[in-house]
Amino acid sequence: MLKLEYGRETIEALRYWRFHHPHPLVQLKMEVVLLRSQGVLNKQIQHICGISKATLYRYLHEYQTGGVERLKAWPLPRQESTLLSQQATLEAHFRAHPPATVAAAAAQIAALTGIKRGLTQTRQFLKKLGMKPRKLGQIPAKADPVE
Secondary structure, X not given: OOOOOXXXXXHHHHHHHHHHOOOHHHHHHHHHHHHHHOOXXXXXXXXXXXXXXXXXXXXXXXXXXXXXXXHHOOOOOOOOOHHHHHHHHHHHHHHHOOOOOHHHHHHHHHHHHOOOOOHHHHHHHXXXXXXXXXXXXXXXXXXXXXX
């Protein structure tokens, strides 16, 4: 069984951060440790918070190793796109020569930078540049094309 110590300042910090932290999973961690500090049984904490036994102990070990600051840390590393270094060049090219399809855009990116991307990544990159898909005009079946 874990022997955890809770000071008055720690409990106040847990009470504050369980509602004010921007990430909901950090709020859940604070709630778990706060309930444990109030003497609630582990089974009850699992039931109240909807977590497994392993998750409960992982949160308690995090608190034991680094306190509230360790619980507040939410390092989610995100990879930077390699296309970001070429963003200005690609944007200027696409503004001058808009691609007809996402596949054409992916081919142009590969030709200009040597970086090959799939359709989904290319579509997301174009959206980040502020480009939207072209809307093609449709001619109704009974319309006179000359008019």
